Amino acid sequence: MSRASSIAYPNIALVKYWGKRDEALILPAAGSLSLTVDDLATTTAVEVTDRPGEDIFILNGRAASASATERTSAFLDVIRQQVGDDRAAVVDSTNAGPTGAGMASSASGFAALASAAASAYGLSLDQPALSRLARRGSGSACRSVIGGLAVWHAGDELESFAEPVPGPDLRLVPVIVSGRPKAVSSRRAMRLSRDTSPFYPAWVSSTEETLRQMIAACAAGDIERIGQLTESHALRMHAVIASSTPPVRYLSPASLTVLDAVQELRADGLAAWATADAGPNVCVLTTPGDAGQVAQAMAGLAVSDPAEGAPGPLRILGPGPGAHLIPDPVELTRGAS
Numbered sequence: 001m002s003r004a005s006s007i008a009y010p011n012i013a014l015v016k017y018w019g020k021r022d023e024a025l026i027l028p029a030a031g032s033l034s035l036t037v038d039d040l041a042t043t044t045a046v047e048v049t050d051r052p053g054e055d056i057f058i059l060n061g062r063a064a065s066a067s068a069t070e071r072t073s074a075f076l077d078v079i080r081q082q083v084g085d086d087r088a089a090v091v092d093s094t095n096a097g098p099t100g101a102g103m104a105s106s107a108s109g110f111a112a113l114a115s116a117a118a119s120a121y122g123l124s125l126d127q128p129a130l131s132r133l134a135r136r137g138s139g140s141a142c143r144s145v146i147g148g149l150a151v152w153h154a155g156d157e158l159e160s161f162a163e164p165v166p167g168p169d170l171r172l173v174p175v176i177v178s179g180r181p182k183a184v185s186s187r188r189a190m191r192l193s194r195d196t197s198p199f200y201p202a203w204v205s206s207t208e209e210t211l212r213q214m215i216a217a218c219a220a221g222d223i224e225r226i227g228q229l230t231e232s233h234a235l236r237m238h239a240v241i242a243s244s245t246p247p248v249r250y251l252s253p254a255s256l257t258v259l260d261a262v263q264e265l266r267a268d269g270l271a272a273w274a275t276a277d278a279g280p281n282v283c284v285l286t287t288p289g290d291a292g293q294v295a296q297a298m299a300g301l302a303v304s305d306p307a308e309g310a311p312g313p314l315r316i317l318g319p320g321p322g323a324h325l326i327p328d329p330v331e332l333t334r335g336a337s
């Protein structure tokens with residue numbers, strides 16, 4: 001029996017990934033760029049049993065749903081095939097942030113799982129290979145293998161991984177308006193956008209262009225340009241999603257209240273630009289110097305509804321580390337006894 005534990009943090013995309021060109025391998029239609037943050041981590045322990053059979057997946061202290069367990073098993077199969085090992089595993093995962101609410105829990109989740117499971121099954125991987133592996137669980141997870149700013153190359157199977165990119169010190173203020181899981185999964189909504197939105201081809205080609213501009217803006221440390229590109233790219237993504245048939249709308253009235261407030265902060269001279277993933281929650285991109293004022297203004301909006309499962313005010317997020325192994329709690333307990 002072998003065990004390993006890992007921690008990984010969510011990443012928030014400044015240039016979004018939305019659409020696959022290969023669903024089985026999870027190859028994206030275009031590249032993307034994100035910031036891995038330093039809070040809302042997923043911690044995952046994987047224990048390989050001594051028998052083949054069903055995997056067990058415990059999420060936040062309870063048996064996970066059948067569909068979540070199936071997705072976890074399908075991911076473990078990728079590793080099992082590589083190492084020629086058919087033993088089942090027990091996976092125990094805890095999210096510090098809301099699960100499935102568009103705060104990148106699948107990114108931290110599959111990055112932590114990839115790191116812990118590879119180690120538990122005895123698969124030794126360098127960072128690009130671990131990023132490629134995490135991608136097979138959830139596309140955006142490949143970026144949480146990398147700390148700080150990361151670019152995920154569209155590439156083919158071998159080239160499609162994330163790697164660090166240079167850039168300025170940034171902060172994100174998460175405004176969690178709802179902790180509820182989203183009604184339509186990003187996997188399903190991406191497929192709808194690709195198959196039905198008349199704007200999808202323009203979205204893909206313009207994303208490649210935005211990515212080039214964003215990499216240049218990061219290298220130049222041009223925060224203003226990074227912010228403009230971030231907000232406009234997020235709004236484009238939500239426009240493509242809303243233009244699908246049937247339409248999908250992730251932003252809620254509370255999200256729009258936040259977007260308006262962010263615009264006002266900019267008019268007042270603060271560095272503040274909004275972005276939102278596949279859910280109603282908004283992250284405000286800002287600088288270390290303005291983050292305190294931005295967070296205060298966001299708390300003043302009182303849009304985080306506890307009835308919607310939204311936690312209280314969250315701390316300001318800075319750049320966090322990539323997925324990595326941590327001392328295994330069970331091994332430590334055993335060692336101490």
Ligand code: PMV
Nearest residue numbers: 013016017138139140277278
């Ligand atoms: O990795 P997935 O399948 O959960 O897709 C995430 C897509 C967005 O979060 C909406 C955008 C992104 O680039 O993270």
